[in-house]
Amino acid sequence: MEEKNLTEQESLDLIRKMLEQTRVRIQTGSNKAEMWIGCLGMAISVITYIGVEMFHCQYVHLLWFLMFLSFFIGRHFKKKEALPETYVSKAINTAFCVLGWTFGIACLTFALFLYEYRSANTFAILFPLSFIIMSFVTLLKGLLLEEKIYRFSAYVVMLMGFYLMGELFVSHVIHTYWILAYTGACFFQFVLPNLIFDYKMKVKR
Amino acid sequence: MKELNPILHSQLRLAVMSLLIGLEEADFVYLKEKTEATAGNLSVQIDKLEQFGYIRVRKEFVGKRTRTSCSITDVGRAAMDEYIESLRTYLKLD
Numbered sequence: 444m445e446e447k448n449l450t451e452q453e454s455l456d457l458i459r460k461m462l463e464q465t466r467v468r469i470q471t472g473s474n475k476a477e478m479w480i481g482c483l484g485m486a487i488s489v490i491t492y493i494g495v496e497m498f499h500c501q502y503v504h505l506l507w508f509l510m511f512l513s514f515f516i517g518r519h520f521k522k523k524e525a526l527p528e529t530y531v532s533k534a535i536n537t538a539f540c541v542l543g544w545t546f547g548i549a550c551l552t553f554a555l556f557l558y559e560y561r562s563a564n565t566f567a568i569l570f571p572l573s574f575i576i577m578s579f580v581t582l583l584k585g586l587l588l589e590e591k592i593y594r595f596s597a598y599v600v601m602l603m604g605f606y607l608m609g610e611l612f613v614s615h616v617i618h619t620y621w622i623l624a625y626t627g628a629c630f631f632q633f634v635l636p637n638l639i640f641d642y643k644m645k646v647k648r
Numbered sequence: 649m650k651e652l653n654p655i656l657h658s659q660l661r662l663a664v665m666s667l668l669i670g671l672e673e674a675d676f677v678y679l680k681e682k683t684e685a686t687a688g689n690l691s692v693q694i695d696k697l698e699q700f701g702y703i704r705v706r707k708e709f710v711g712k713r714t715r716t717s718c719s720i721t722d723v724g725r726a727a728m729d730e731y732i733e734s735l736r737t738y739l740k741l742d
Contacts, residue, residue: 449657449658449659449662451652451735451738451739452739454652454657454662454735455735455739457659457662457663457666458662458666458732460666461663461666461667461670461682461683462666462669462670464667464682465667465670465671528671528672528673528674529670529671529672530671530672532672533672
């Protein structure tokens with residue numbers, strides 16, 4: 444684009460053209476980072492499950508800490524992309540942040556419970572709670588983007604969360620299959636809806 | 649009839665402002681790609697818009713590279729509103 448004198452009509456056409464360019468981005472934002480978080484989350488939970496089943500050792504559960512790595516990698520990808528931040532993507536990021544803090548506070552509270560009452564069940568509640576909190580973000584994303592697939596995924600993960608919570612209250616047992624439930628939650632939460640949405644956007648363009 | 653704002657009445661500066669008005673923040677690479685301008689020219693126009701307080705420029709390091717992000721300010725938004733209003737008057741769109 445070179446500098447030249449514009450007529451009024453050309454100015455108006457240019458504004459219209461540029462606004463049109465940003466329109467698609469307002470709808471999409473970037474999903475790559477979320478997909479990375481989802482895929483790594485799935486991989487880590489499957490590895491943890493195999494480890495637990497093979498070695499029957501409690502320390503294998505420490506592999507969960509690798510989950511933080513997936514969030515860092517996801518964040519790194521987000522920073523690397525030269526994508527503009529839209530009002531919608533900003534709202535979604537803020538929601539992620541707020542609910543992340545909510546989960547952090549819940550972790551701290553239940554860690555205190557664990558220290559006070561020495562009950563692993565109390566701490567295990569964080570697992571279904573994380574599903575429910577995660578589903579709220581996806582639900583919000585679905586509402587902002589007006590996409591049914593995000594809402595569907597959110598309800599599936601929310602259902603899983605409530606089911607596991609109910610199971611914990613009734614049987615007071617933490618099952619190993621819960622680890623695989625996390626794999627499913629990551630798939631429904633981060634991978635499937637973003638894959639479908641990105642594909643739909645590609646077709647639209 | 650009110651004169652069109654000379655700062656905005658330039659092809660590249662107007663393109664940058666029109667892109668930024670629909671976004672919260674945009675990367676220099678994104679602006680370059682969408683406006684199809686050269687890096688040097690775009691850089692000069694961005695500096696000019698920043699001088700007039702129409703946009704805010706933020707520089708940060710991503711790895712070893714510098715990343716420049718731009719966002720529109722309230723002054724810039726008001727100037728764009730006024731500019732579009734003047735255009736509507738000129739083109740008798742009301």
